[in-house]
Amino acid sequence: MAASEYQPPRRLARGLASLAASVLLLVSCPGALFAQDQPAAEVDRLSAQIQSLQMAGRFAEAIVLDRRRLELLEQTLGAEHPRVADSLNNLAVLHGVLGDYAEAEALFERTLALRERAFGPTHPLVAKGLYGLAMLYGARGNLTEAQPLAERALAIRRQTLGADHPLVAKSLHGLAMLLMARGTGDAAAEGYFLEALAVWKQTLGEEHPEAARSLHGLAILCRLRGEVERAEALFLRVRAIWEQAYGPEHPDVARSLHNLAGLYLDQGRLDEAKPLFRRALAIREASLGTNHPGLAQSLQGLAQLAVRQGEPELARTSIARALEIQEHNLADSLAAGSERHKRDYLQVLTAAADTAISLHLRSSPADPAAARLAFATVLRRKGRILDVQSGSLAALRAHLAPADQVLLDQWTTARTRLATLAFGGLGEEVPVAADAGAAQSLQREAERLEAALSRRSAEFVALSAPADPQSVQRQIPDATVLVELMLYRPLNLQATRFSEQFAAPRYAVYLFDGRGALDWVDLGEAQAIDATAQVFRNAVRNSALPTAELKAAARRLDRALMEPVRAKLGGRRRLLVSPDGALNLIPFAALVDEQGRFLVERFTIQYLGSGRDLLRLARPASLRRPPLLMADPDFDRAGTVVDRLAAAGKIETRAGKFDALGFAALPATAKEVAALAELLPDAQVLTQAAATESALKRSSAPSILHIATHGFFLHPTAQAENPLLRSGLALAGVNVRKSGGDDGVLTALEVAGLDLRGTRLAVLSACETGLGDVEGGEGVYGLRRALTLAGAKSQLVSLWRVEDAATRDLMVGFYRELRAGAGSGDALRRVQLTMLRSRHYRHPYYWSAFIPSGDWRPMAELFARPGRRP
Structure with a gap:
């Protein structure tokens, strides 16, 4: 509807008196701020038009005018004037409504900083910025960070405006929405909703569209609880209020329609849900544009309904379009913000990806188009961050x-x-x-x-360019298969509550080769496979366990995991395995097939974080510098320190006693790097007191980085919840926390900051360097992730505590094979086979702890002196 057609609700006037306390916060006479009347008149005219467009739901048009108003205010009043912050805040709200979260966040942050400088930290206008930022974080899934901002805004408003102010009701409503989204405070959320409604009723009236927002939030909470009748009555009431206030084509009306349709979908009232989803979709597309997050939500709901109605074509086209919208928005959202913010935002979008995969594997397994969509979705999402x-x-x-x-x-x-x-x-x-x-x-x-x-x-590179099957296909070598394992939640077609929308997670695998052939297997429930994998992990790490018992555990996991895959390999023996979930922590080479053979005897296995890694690995390394070998650090009285702390009961590395870490000397590692130095004649070797944390940080992109020392992985504590702080390496001086200007504890968090852009191979010859916190779809948060972040193209890391002599022999053999022209996967396999046939090292404990990940291509040129052919 046109702006001129809009008539404010009759009850709106009742709220104006309640807003009087806020009037002094704003400029009562805009014209008085300007040296000339013409800019003031233009600002007033723009302000009126912007307000009208916003009330009509024409947000994109409002943004254009608000940009013009902002330019005029900055030119006339200066960039630091509080009136400029008003326009910035409004622009932030508009961008947030349209789903442009990155721009909205930058605007809110600028608004908040300006107002804090102008008014101090406890002013109601500061609360306005805090509230806006909190709601934006909530929309992006950053709920932990959003809640304290919302609580601070509420406290400021209560203190300065009084408990019965409409803005206090708004803060109560926002805090309730955040608590509900976190899923940890339903009772508190309901209390806040009811408190907000009481304030709305007293100030603006219970039929006011702002009051309806709290009614709508309460309806969503009832839906989540399974209180169907109450939820339906509230949704219908909200819809009537918003239609009367805004007209039938407003985005808020679409929101009420979408959630009512979702409620009907929960109940199996599919014929009633379908027209509501379609109408919400049409309104959102007309008012919010073709790439709004709300549009993707409506399409996702329509897809899930179509699956339940047995309409696979509608389901596929709807979810495909929803995923395209999300992909468009991801490009901007992932280009800014911290990794934690990006991870939170991706979690908000998991339902659409799960729907696409479930549609293929559970509803349309014979549909090639559904298969291609599901696989493309896996490539786009897995390992994205x-x-x-x-x-x-x-x-x-x-x-x-x-x-x-x-x-x-x-x-x-x-x-x-x-x-x-x-x-x-x-x-x-x-x-x-x-x-x-x-x-x-x-x-x-x-x-x-x-x-x-x-x-x-983000100014230099399109960071979020999606990976597509065609691009990945071109990077898969001949006679090689990409084995893309992934966790997904299947749609529960018998669900009667929103909380039951998805069933228990399952593992599936997609097989893809350089000819573009695609195959797949739904492997089964993740809980059962993970339990079998844990039994296998315990067995393979126990060198005292008889081989027969170890093989029995390995065979059980293989039967669930790799036997179905082998049936589709067609005799091919080179695998690029991309695990997911707990499967990141097992050595596939030590699984046992139907004939009782370890998989290392049949396959060359290279690990990837995801198939999209192939695109990154295809880029040439930019630098060529001598290898760096570090070993046998002088931990400085390690035995004394360990004995003292152990006697005091302070050595609890598995429990996370960070300040009690102490390490014993590793003289065997000196022999290891001495042998490697003969194979790498131009390598820089740092041992004993020279093997410091500072020396490593000063290095830049060695072609090979080899570190032989103690590694560690600790469980969470209140001191460090960041998983990259709980795994790392011990270097010289660690026991006295002095290592050339650092403390000698090189955490994965610090490794991620190293410059390894030209490093072809990083080898961590230490215990547990491949461990870390497992994050579904993102691999292991530990040293191997940190090395990739730093730029290393391939890594060799360990999955358990390794034996010194076996590790030395494995490493020397590995490097000899690399020098002879093998890639890292082939080189490791050849050494493993030799150890498997030996008398002392045949148990997988000795030969399967280390896994190769990343680039598989030969690197013999790294073993020649610069200027000489290998």
């Missing part, structure tokens, strides 16, 4: 300007301080616990700097 983060750092370093270097240095310093805080404090008596408040502050600062770096790097 790792790809973005590694690309961001690489792009930034390749185009480093002085201002970028300052940011990068600040970010690196913040992360080092965070790691030092977690692991520092080793005193003469009892270690001092790290300060949790300081750690949280440093974490926020590191994330702020990371977000700034993301914004800078």
Whole structure:
């Protein structure tokens, strides 16, 4: 409807008196602020038009005018004037409504900073910015960060405006929405909704469209609880209020229609749900544009309904379009913000991906179009954040300007301080616990700097360019199969409640080759497979377990996991395996087939984070510098320190006692790197006191990075919930926390900040360097992820505590095979087969701990002196 047709609700006037307390916060006479009357008149005219367009739901048009108003205000009043912040805040709201979250966040942050400088931290206008930022974070899934902002905004408004102010009701409503989204405070959420409704009723009237927002939130809560009749009555009431206030084509009306349709879908009232989904879709497309997140929600609902109605074509086209919209929005949202924010936002979008995969595997397994859509979705989503983060750092370093270097240095310093805080404090008596408040502050600062770096790097490269099957196909070698394992939640077609929309997670696998042939298997429920995998992990790590018992455990997992895959390989023996979930922590080479053979005897296996890795690995390494070998660090009185702390009961590395870490000497590693140095004649070798954390951080992109030392992986504690802070390496001086200017504890968080853009191979010859927190779809948050983020193209890491002599022999053999022209997967397999046939090392405990990931191509040229052919 046109702006001129809009008539404000009759009850709106009742709220004006309640807003009087806020009038002094704004400029009562805009014209008085300007030196001339003409700019004032133009600002007033634009303001009236913007308000009219917003009330009519024509947000894109409102943004154009608001940009013009902002330019006029900045030219006339200056960029720091509070009136400028009003326009900035309104622009932020508009961009948020249209789903442009990255732009909205930048505008809200600028608004908040300006108002805090102008008015101080407890002004109601500051609360307005806090509230807007909190709601934006909520829409992006950053709920943990959103809640304290919303609580702070509520406290300011209560203190300055009184408990019965409409803006207090708005804050109560927003806080209730966040608590409901977190799923941990339904009772508290309902209390806030009811408190907000009481204020709305007293100030604006219970039929006011703002009051209807809290009614709508309460209806959603009832739907989540399964209170069907109450939810339906509330949705219908809200729809009537918004239609009367805004007209039938407003986006808010579409929102009520969409949620009512979802309620009917829960109940199996499919014929009633379908027209509501379609109408919501039409309104959103007309008013919000073709790429709005709300449009994707309506399409997703329509797809799920079509699956339940047995309409696979409608389901496929609807979910395909929803995924395209999400992909469009991901490109902007993943180009900015910290990794945690990106991960949270991707979690908001998982339902659409699960729907596409479920549609194929469970409803249309014979439909090639559904298969291609599902596989393309896996490639687009799995490992997406790792790809973005590694690309961001690489792009930034390749185009480093002085201002970028300052940011990068600040970010690196913040992360080092965070790691030092977690692991520092080793005193003469009892270690001092790290300060949790300081750690949280440093974490926020590191994330702020990371977000700034993301914004800078986005100018140089399209970080979120989607991976497509055709691009990946071109990178798969001949006679090789990409084995893309993934977790998904199947649609529950018998669901009667929203919480039952998806069934228990399952594992599936897609097989893809260089000819474009695609196949798949639905492997079964993840819980059962994970339990079998854990039994196998326990067995393979136990060198004392008889081989027969180990093989029985390996065979059980193989039967569930790889036997169905082998049936589709057609005799091909080279596998690029991309695990998911807990399967990231097992050595596939040690599984046992139907004939009782280990898979290493039949296949060459290289690991990937996801099939999209092939696109990154295809880019040539930019630098060529001598290898760097580090081993046998002088841990400085390690035995004394360990004995003292053990006697005091402070050595609990598995439980996460960071400040109690102490390490014993590793003289065998000196022999290991001495043998490797003969194979790498131009390598730089750092041992004993020279093998410091600072020396490693000063190095830049060695062609090969080999570190032979202690590794560790710790369980979470209050001191460090960040998984990259709980795994790492011990270097010289670690036991006294002095390592050439650092503390000697090189965490994965710090490894991610190294410059390894030209590093072809990174080998961590240490215990448990392949472990970390498993994140579905994103792999293992630990050292191997950190090495990829730093730029290393391939890695060799371990899955359990390794034996010194076996590791030395494996490493020397591995490098000899590399020098002879083998790729990392082939090189490792040849050594493993030799060990398997030996007398002492035939148990998989000795030969299967290390796994090769990343680039599989030969690298014999790295073993020649510069200027000489290998």
